[in-house]
Structures are given as structure tokens and as C-alpha cells.
Amino acid sequence: MVVPESGDKMYPPPADLQRDAHVPDFNSYLALYRKSLDDPEAFWKEVADDFFWKTPATGPMLQYNFDVTKGSVYVKCMEGARTNVCYNVLDRHVRDGSLGEKVAYYWEGNSPDNRETITYRQLLSRVCRCANVLKLMGVKKGDRVSIYLPMIPELVYTMLACARIGAIHSVVFAGFSSESLGERIADAQSAVLVTADGVFRGEKLINLKQIADEALQKCREKASRSVAKCLVVRHHALRIRAGAASNKLQTPWDPERDVWWDEAVAAAPDECEPEWLDAEEPLFILHTSGSTGKPKGVLHTTAGYLLYTSLTFKYVFDHHHDDVFWCTADIGWITGHSYITYGPLANGASSVLFEGTPVHPHVGRFWEIIEKYKVTKFYTAPTAIRLLMRYGGEPLQKYDLSSLRILGSVGEPINPEAWQWFHEAVGGGRCPVVDTFWQTETGGHVLTPLPAATPLKPGSATFPFFGVEPAVLNESGEELEGEAEGYLVFRRPWPGIMRSVYKNHERFENTYFKKFPGFYVTGDGCRRDKDGYYWITGRIDDMLNVSGHLMSTAEVEAALAEHPAVAEAAAVSRPHRVKGECLYCFVTLKERREFSRSLEDELKTLVREKIGPIATPDFIQNAPALPKTRSGKIMRRILRQIARNEEDLGDVSTLADPKVVELLISQRCQAAA
Numbered sequence: 001m002v003v004p005e006s007g008d009k010m011y012p013p014p015a016d017l018q019r020d021a022h023v024p025d026f027n028s029y030l031a032l033y034r035k036s037l038d039d040p041e042a043f044w045k046e047v048a049d050d051f052f053w054k055t056p057a058t059g060p061m062l063q064y065n066f067d068v069t070k071g072s073v074y075v076k077c078m079e080g081a082r083t084n085v086c087y088n089v090l091d092r093h094v095r096d097g098s099l100g101e102k103v104a105y106y107w108e109g110n111s112p113d114n115r116e117t118i119t120y121r122q123l124l125s126r127v128c129r130c131a132n133v134l135k136l137m138g139v140k141k142g143d144r145v146s147i148y149l150p151m152i153p154e155l156v157y158t159m160l161a162c163a164r165i166g167a168i169h170s171v172v173f174a175g176f177s178s179e180s181l182g183e184r185i186a187d188a189q190s191a192v193l194v195t196a197d198g199v200f201r202g203e204k205l206i207n208l209k210q211i212a213d214e215a216l217q218k219c220r221e222k223a224s225r226s227v228a229k230c231l232v233v234r235h236h237a238l239r240i241r242a243g244a245a246s247n248k249l250q251t252p253w254d255p256e257r258d259v260w261w262d263e264a265v266a267a268a269p270d271e272c273e274p275e276w277l278d279a280e281e282p283l284f285i286l287h288t289s290g291s292t293g294k295p296k297g298v299l300h301t302t303a304g305y306l307l308y309t310s311l312t313f314k315y316v317f318d319h320h321h322d323d324v325f326w327c328t329a330d331i332g333w334i335t336g337h338s339y340i341t342y343g344p345l346a347n348g349a350s351s352v353l354f355e356g357t358p359v360h361p362h363v364g365r366f367w368e369i370i371e372k373y374k375v376t377k378f379y380t381a382p383t384a385i386r387l388l389m390r391y392g393g394e395p396l397q398k399y400d401l402s403s404l405r406i407l408g409s410v411g412e413p414i415n416p417e418a419w420q421w422f423h424e425a426v427g428g429g430r431c432p433v434v435d436t437f438w439q440t441e442t443g444g445h446v447l448t449p450l451p452a453a454t455p456l457k458p459g460s461a462t463f464p465f466f467g468v469e470p471a472v473l474n475e476s477g478e479e480l481e482g483e484a485e486g487y488l489v490f491r492r493p494w495p496g497i498m499r500s501v502y503k504n505h506e507r508f509e510n511t512y513f514k515k516f517p518g519f520y521v522t523g524d525g526c527r528r529d530k531d532g533y534y535w536i537t538g539r540i541d542d543m544l545n546v547s548g549h550l551m552s553t554a555e556v557e558a559a560l561a562e563h564p565a566v567a568e569a570a571a572v573s574r575p576h577r578v579k580g581e582c583l584y585c586f587v588t589l590k591e592r593r594e595f596s597r598s599l600e601d602e603l604k605t606l607v608r609e610k611i612g613p614i615a616t617p618d619f620i621q622n623a624p625a626l627p628k629t630r631s632g633k634i635m636r637r638i639l640r641q642i643a644r645n646e647e648d649l650g651d652v653s654t655l656a657d658p659k660v661v662e663l664l665i666s667q668r669c670q671a672a673a
Contacts, residue, residue, distance in 0.1 A: 012455050014431075021450075032466055087274045094120050144188040146190040199235060207251075280303070301499050313339060326369070327340050354369065386415075406434060407426060411547075419433055471490070488522045559610035563603055604616050627660050
């Protein structure tokens, strides 16, 4: 048991969880953690033994080099082994007959009237049909398939179909604009795009096919490789037929390229032999924002990602056979990849797959679903928690939440007030809150409590997961011991860490390993307290976290700068009580251009069109000039302080024109008003 020295209030693990937990107490955690570092070969081999390998590994469980001064950075897991991830998350459960009739997903649509139950046997059949359709379209091992779908079962079918035939899926969040979608299709050089005719988000109807067509046109204009086929799900059209929606949607169509999903899969066989892949062959690409403004295609591979997502899901959520797990994330982000698709399915879990929003058609939608499916493990974002806090406890009282045993938080650090409300109001004070820290690049949780083992501190990500060895460095790269604050880095890999940036290994090395050779650099700051608990303090680089979505300020600045009235733009973060952080942008206009409300609206629209609604700035401030050093570098530290209404701006003597700060402060008051 951890004995706190800091005086922080701790919440001990519930005794009822400890009785049958996979990791029942803190001493068990420490023993397993020590084994994972001292004998990683034996530790990860035990995990691998649960899965099917067509060919066993000939090399060690992990090989790596993190030091760019000693050659190219690399990570390898189970070299020589051959397997198939789809086989391991589906066939392995169905072929022995044990889980074929078990529910894999309870799909809950945007409207409560739209729902479906999908067993493991049905899931395998539908994945095989989709895989055969992709093969008929010419998709083969190593080809890329872009997926631009809402949270519907066809999204999971397509991902697993790609994994089955050795294609590399690249899921793009269906809230992104045509510009962002086109950029990601072009970067992946995808052969096929899978999308839908349209989707409702709450009451709003979105024509996904139109956005997809605009993206494909942009790809052609940039002379990128053309998408040969576009597979289209009749998601909106089927709802019209069922009487679930009244709005009609015009679906643009190219008969040479476009194929209806339902017609194609109906004619396809429901059996498809898996492609056996080497352990380090790619599984998927997932683009995340980069500090240069150009999204990075984070590349994850086969064996290591399977091992790590499976183990983190099993231990962090203490998964048992009769659990019903619900992760509210979108599969367009890594959370949905790891903890809606691969992690739960690898463990034979039953999950809720949710298309809707927390407040449609009423503010108790989350609680209604928990009661309906008797959810036991509930994993959501601080943004959603803060949003629902605003409605108080009354919506909660209408529903029975007694099935809940574990709560989870993901996407950003959770503030103590939201943690307490989540723990007390939603969990009834009996459910531990596992506050997980990880990234697209890490593949799975790296700092996290274990629900039956870790005494909790509200707001702390607590301790490292198995195989993860964190360190805290100062700006000079010196390691800090004991209580400290600085850069969060990791000194060794775990199986699920990314392997590269797609077709740009140099960017991979420069982004994550060049600053501190020998360490993986997260880009986040952290504080380690007297008890050894880790607290994430936020991004250190030019990134921000809006509603759990990591976003590049450079990407937003580039979008603003495309407006003919804008000479220069700078974007920084500002605290937001629901989103966590929001965008506060400064724009310097060209001569004879005037700042107005209509211009502000145009700029916001431009960002929405270029990136997507999630990137819409909350504030745009007129900045006749930006604070710069004598060498011309924008002092974003000062802009962040201005955006946050801070009075003490520190030393401004290095600025080329310190008077600019006074001018921006006066403008700030007007912008904030």
C-alpha cells in the first residue's frame, strides 16, 4: 500500500473489486511491474501465449534503439513471428465455439430507435464479406484503405476486413473537412475510400458523400494517386426507408468509381482466408496533428499493438467475461481504435458502439444507455463529464446506474472537480476512476491506475503501466529524481509504441527522439509528487488539447493565413470550463483591411472548412502587431498569457517592440467582452 507523504486525499480501491481482480492490490502491481522491466522477455511471452501464431517468433520479444546518435531509431517485437490480428480477435473466439453467440457490440444509433445487437459469429461473417468486396476492388496486402465513416458497425467491419487481408487502414474522423480528409487520403496514397451517404449528428444532417467527393477532387487537383473505388454505406438512406428520418439527401455519384455497400456485400461470400503477416508489418496508419501543421501518419504494426491493447484493456478495466464495456470515443481517434475495436475484441468483450451525442435527444442519453445495456465499465472524456455536470444530478436520478463498477477518463487531464463529480454523482462513490494518460503514438495506456490496486488521487494519472519506464527531464536533458517537474519522457519501448511516421522516418526521429537522445519525448510536461504519482501538466510544444482532440496551432495558423485579409496569424490555447482548452487566435491584417464581426465569422468558417468544426476558434483578436524578438520569432508565451488574462507577463525586454504588448492587452479586453 502507498503511504502518502504529500497530504493529498487518496481514495483506496474498493474491497469488492479486489476479490477477483487480475491485479488485486498494490504489492501485486509492483511485483508485476518489476518483472516487466527486469525480465521483459518472459513477461511479454506470457501475454503472447494467449494468441495464435502461424509461425513462432525467432527473435526476442523486444529489440530497439532510442538513441539517434547511435543510428536509426527502431523498435521490433517478436521478429520472425507471423499472425493475423483479425483472426486473433474474431476466429480465435468463434472457431472453438466458446464465444460465437456472445454479443460483440450493442450498436446504439444517433436516435434511440436505431440499434442493433451483433454477435461474434455475425461480426466474423460480415467482416469476411467486406474483406471479399475489398479484394474484388483490387485491394491487396500493403494497400491503403481510407475510412470516413460515422460510428456505425460498418466502420468496425472495414477496419477488421483490412486487417484480415493485410491492407493498411487509415481511419479519418468523420467530423473533418474535405480539406483534411483529402490531405490524409493523399498522404496514405489510398486505393479505396469507404464512406457513407450521410449522417445525423443530433438534429444536424451532414452529407458525408459530398464531403468525400470534394476531398477526392482535391486529391486529383494535387496530382495525387487517384482513389480507384469508393464504397458507400446507405446509412442515411436506410433510416429514411425505416421512417427514422424525414430529410432527404442528394448523394453525388460517379458510376465508374462508386459502389453501394449493401449491394456489394450481399453478393460476397462470408468466408475469407486471413493473410498471415510478419509481426512488424503495418496494421494501420492514424494521422495526428503535427507541430509543423502537416498531420503525421502514425504507423502501428501487427504483433506489438495486438499484445499491448489486449493487456491494457484487460488490466486497466479489469475485464471479466460478464462485463459490458462502453467507450464513448470516436473510432476516428486512437481511443476508438484501441478500446472500441482491437482491445475489447482481443479479450472477447461485449461493448457498446455509440453513434450519437451526450445530449441528444435528451441530456440523460448516456445514463439511459448505461441502464439499457447494464454497462459495467464506462470510459469517457473530461469534456463530456464537464458538459454533463452543467445539468446537475437530476438527469442521473432517472436511471439505474448500479451496474457500474469502474469509470475511466481519457483524452486530457481531468480536473479534480470533474473527477469528484464523476466519482460521486455517476459512480455513487463506489467506482474507482481510472484516469489514463496515453497518445496516438503510444498505442495504449502508459500512465494509469489499476482499479483494484492503485489508491487514487483526483487529477493524477498515478503510475506507469507494465513495461513503461518514465523519466522527468529538465530543459538541458538532465534526469530529475524524486519530486520534480519537467519533460515527460520514456527510456524504453513497450510492444504497442508507434514504429514510424508513414513514409517519413526522419520526421519520426526528429519529432520524438532528437531533443533528448535515448528517450521517447511525449511533448507533454509532468509533475511527480512526493508519493511518486505522475500529474500531466499539458503540452510543452505548439499543440493544444481541445475536447480531448490534439490539435496543431501551426495547422490553425496556416488556415487563417489563407484568408486574403490576413497578413499573419498566431494561435494559442486558453482554458475552457467544458473543453479543457479552446483556441484563442491573433490576426494581423493587411494594409487597408479592417477587423469586423463579419471578418471574424469568415475566419472561423475558413478554419472549419480547412480542418473541421473541432478546430473552430472561440476567440479571434485583432492584433495590429505580434510580440516578436529582435530575430523575428513570435513570443507565444506572451500571447498565451494575454489570452488567459494574466497580469504579470514576465520579462518583455527581449521584444523588438515591447509597446506591442500594451496594445494587445487593450484589445484583449474588448475580445474577452
